[in-house]
Amino acid sequence: MSVRTIPELVANKVKEHGTRLLFQRRDGWSWKQITWLDFDREVKNIASFLMDAGFKTGDNALVASSNNLDCIATEIAIYHLGGIVVPMPREEALDNIIETANTLKSKIIFLESEAYLEEVLKRESEIRDAVNIIFFSDVRLKHERVINFKLVLKSGLMKRKKLHDELAIISDSVSPDNIAAIFRNAQGSTFKVSQGEMIDILSEASKKFSQIGIEDQSFSYMTTASPFSIFINYLTFLMGTRAAVAESRKDFYYDILEVMPTMLYETRDGLEAIYDKTMSSLNGTSNEKKLRKDLGERIKYVFIDSKPKEEVENLFLKAGISFLEVPGLNNLKD
Numbered sequence: 001m002s003v004r005t006i007p008e009l010v011a012n013k014v015k016e017h018g019t020r021l022l023f024q025r026r027d028g029w030s031w032k033q034i035t036w037l038d039f040d041r042e043v044k045n046i047a048s049f050l051m052d053a054g055f056k057t058g059d060n061a062l063v064a065s066s067n068n069l070d071c072i073a074t075e076i077a078i079y080h081l082g083g084i085v086v087p088m089p090r091e092e093a094l095d096n097i098i099e100t101a102n103t104l105k106s107k108i109i110f111l112e113s114e115a116y117l118e119e120v121l122k123r124e125s126e127i128r129d130a131v132n133i134i135f136f137s138d139v140r141l142k143h144e145r146v147i148n149f150k151l152v153l154k155s156g157l158m159k160r161k162k163l164h165d166e167l168a169i170i171s172d173s174v175s176p177d178n179i180a181a182i183f184r185n186a187q188g189s190t191f192k193v194s195q196g197e198m199i200d201i202l203s204e205a206s207k208k209f210s211q212i213g214i215e216d217q218s219f220s221y222m223t224t225a226s227p228f229s230i231f232i233n234y235l236t237f238l239m240g241t242r243a244a245v246a247e248s249r250k251d252f253y254y255d256i257l258e259v260m261p262t263m264l265y266e267t268r269d270g271l272e273a274i275y276d277k278t279m280s281s282l283n284g285t286s287n288e289k290k291l292r293k294d295l296g297e298r299i300k301y302v303f304i305d306s307k308p309k310e311e312v313e314n315l316f317l318k319a320g321i322s323f324l325e326v327p328g329l330n331n332l333k334d
Contacts, residue, residue, distance in 0.1 A: 002203070005195040006079040006180065006234070007171040013237055014040045020214075022236070024244040025069050026255060039073065045156030046077035047171075048163045052155070053131045055107050057082030057170065060182060062101045062130075064088040065112035066223040069245050070136045070149055072233055074110055079195065080167070082174040083107075085181045087225035094119055098126055104182065105129040110149075112136045120146060183227060198231060201328035202238045209324060212263070212301070214240045219256055219296075220265035221246035228305035228329040232265045235303070235326070253277070253294065260296040265303045275312040288319040295321075305329065 003009045014036045023034040055061070061078050063085055065071040075085050086104055088097060090112050101109055109130045111120070114137040124133060124145055133146045141148070160167075176196025184190050206212075218236060220243075222229040236243040244259045246252035266274070278291045285293070292299065303324050307313055316323065 004176040004199060005174045005178070006076060006198065007174050009199065009237055010040065010043070010076060010080075011171070013240060017240060021242055023069055023242070024259065026247070026251070031258070034069075041160075042073050042153065043077045043080060044160055044164075044167060045153050046074055047080045047156070047167055048160040049152045049156035050077060050081060050083070050108065051163055051167060051170075052159050053108065055081060055083060055131075057174070057178065058084070059107040060084035060086050060104055061108040061110060062086040062088060062097065062104070062106040063110045064090060064092050064097055064225075065110060065136060066090045066248075067220060067229060067233055067245060068112065068136065068247055071110070071112065072245070075230070079174070079180055080171045082170065082178045084179050084192075085230070087181065087183065087230050089225050090223045092225075094123075098123065100184065101130055102126075102128050107131055109133045110136065114139055117141070117146075181227075181230065183225070193227065198234070201326075202231065202234055204328060205235060205326045206238045209239070212239055212241060215242070216262045216300075217242040217244065217259065218263040218265055218303075219244050219246070219259050219261035221249060221252040222265070222267055222270065224267060224269075226267075226305065228326065229267060231329055232303055232305075232326060235265075249273075256294075256296045258296075260298045262298050263301045263303065264295065264299055268304060268306045268308045271302065271304065271308045271316070272312055275308070275315060278315070287315055291315055291319045291321075 003012055017036040019035045019037055021033055022036045022039050024031045025034065061083060063071060063074065078085050086106060094116055106129060114135065117135065117139050120133055127133065134149055134152055136149045138150055139148050174195060176194060178195050179192045180195045180198050181193045182190050218241060220233060246255050278294050279287060282290050299321050301322050301324050302316065303326055
């Protein structure tokens with residue numbers, strides 16, 4: 001039977017893959033290996049914290065972050081509760097974050113940028129409905145309402161056993177019709193995507209990429225809040241592949257050389273930034289060889305939101321790297 005929701009998808013894949021590697025993340029000088037079971041436990045820790053904070057089916061959480069691993073786990077946890085993700089860029093102006101959170105009555109706010117901390121502490125009374133404002137970065141503070149993500153994981157771990165049965169009931173009751181995400185376009189209007197629509201888009205995409213196997217590994221770093229940037233990482237779950245996610249653009253260029261992925265998830269703008277970096281320091285090396293070296297030598301596919309400029313596309317093709325466009329992710333309507 002085909003899956004209909006994100007909780008169903010993750011549960012089925014965890015049963016199928018269990019202790020097999022899912023994610024890698026940098027941990028100081030080394031890399032931490034995260035299995036499907038590890039990831040599932042983290043998702044349930046986050047979901048348990050959210051439940052204890054009063055987050056219910058139909059509530060929304062505003063998430064202003066890059067697609068780092070903590071953010072991806074948080075989004076999946078929200079879907080497990082039948083909640084709604086409201087994505088915003090990592091560096092979105094705080095005024096816009098507060099306005100959006102108040103307009104949509106966001107129950108929880110997640111922020112990545114530590115630069116907002118001081119101002120958030122000064123202005124937290126302006127944020128009317130959010131029970132907690134959570135920083136993914138390990139900020140040091142003592143505040144009832146503004147906390148860091150480590151506390152979420154610690155608190156959720158302690159509450160998970162108590163809430164296990166209730167969480168299972170809620171996840172099983174999530175419907176394909178439940179709204180999964182609310183996006184804002186450049187004009188300020190919003191459009192919604194349901195869990196069922198998300199699964200359909202990802203399923204159709206995966207059917208077109210039969211050449212991708214479970215030993216393929218993706219790599220990404222995106223800061224925008226487009227449907228492509230949010231949903232593309234979920235292909236990892238559907239295809240049962242492995243993944244690594246950079247924590248910053250600076251880390252991207254360093255980490256990709258160690259991860260040596262076979263697939264890259266990237267936007268048009270991101271590809272053009274990679275092209276510019278490659279072309280700026282050839283040092284006598286051919287541009288296609290330099291590109292492959294910059295991307296860890298093993299890249300075969302780039303999943304993209306739209307084709308880049310002609311000269312960028314030509315360089316990637318000369319380097320033996322194919323573009324795979326993901327149907328549906330850039331054609332979502334209001």
